[in-house]
Structure formats: structure tokens, C-alpha cells
Amino acid sequence: MALGGSDTGAPATDWQQQQQQQREQQHNGAIEIVVGPMFAGKTTELLRRVARYEAAGLSVAVVKSNKDDRYCAAHVVTHNGLKRPCFATPSLAAFKEAAGAAYDAFQVIAVDEAQFFPDLKEFCAHAADHEHKRLLLAGLDGDFQRQRFGQVLDLLPMADSVTKLTAHCKFCDQRRVAAVFSLRITADSRQEVVGGADVYAPVCRRHYVQLSQLRGRPLSSSDEASGGEQ
């Protein structure tokens, strides 16, 4: 019997069904979203998924906003020092243009700091639905006031999976309590302020409520000490 049983009307073998499923998955777009506060390991998780898809033989592009130049303009860098080359761009349309003919070959597009892209929703919806690409997004779901940040939340109804990571609260004893919010520890009230530990601290709900009332003056060591009690 020849392979390709569907032509002959014979039932497909398990092997043929597996191949068919793999082909269908490759031709199906997807949106995976990773959110969480600052210092939750979102970029680390993004790069872990990138490595997994590359190991499976897929072609991956990594994109980050050029607003975030904390570490290196041409690389995505995690807080713990992992790094890989990327497109640093003001918008996803600009990334597509910069990639040129290479764009068509990308099967996976990983976007770090997704909240910074003004065309996130439109680009990702089109790329997943019509270009059959797998979008991996990492970003903040909320800003320092726990309000929506950029367009990440707009993509939840279109996503295949959503993962919310936590950090460790900076002010709880021994830092074992999960942090779910990003507390800004400077007086700046603009929504977009790029920064690291000098500007933000990951906090639990109790410390968010307690310490956000103190925002506007520098946190003293006594705040940290009183925050660590109870």
C-alpha cells in the first residue's frame, strides 16, 4: 500500500495523523501572553520559550521597544544577565519593515516589553490570524497605579494562553511573599518611566496599599523596616 492513505480511502496511520497535526499546528497562528510585575522574570520566561521553539527548528525573531535602552539597544537582556540579539524598534510595523523579505520566514515573533508598542493589538491579531505566526508577548499588564498599560490587555480575548508571573515582595520578611504589583518609588507621575530597581519595587498587595500612599517622597530605611514587620 502506498503512503498517503487518504488518496486511496484507507485510514491514516498514527504516524500520518501526527504529521498532519504538526503541519496544522505550524500553519496555525497563536498568541501566548506572559504578564506580571517588574522583576517577575517575564523576559527570562520569554527567552526560555524562544529557545524551546528554536530547538524545535522554528525561525524566531525577537523584538523589543527602543524606548527601553536600560541594558543594550540591540539585545534583549534579562535582570539576571541572559541576553540575545533583537530588533529594537518604535513599533511592530517598523520591525516588519526593517526585517524586509526576512519577515515572511519568521514563524515565531517574540515581543519583550509589549506594553510599549502602540500597534501591538492590530499587529499581533493580523500576524496570528492571517500570517499564521506564533506571537510570544511579555509585558506589564498594569502600570504603577494598577491601571491598564498599553494594549496587552486588549489581546487577552485573542490569546491562546495567558501566564501571570510573580516576583518576591521587596518589603516582606525574607522576601518570600509573592509580589503582584510594581510600586514606583520615585515621585514621577508619568505612566511611562523606564527604570529598574532605582524606580520600581515589586510588592505584595498589603505593601502596595501601604506604601503607595507614601509615594512622592523617597522611601527611607525606616519605611523598609516598618514594611518588613507584621
Ligand SMILES: [Zn+2]
Ligand atoms: Zn509585602
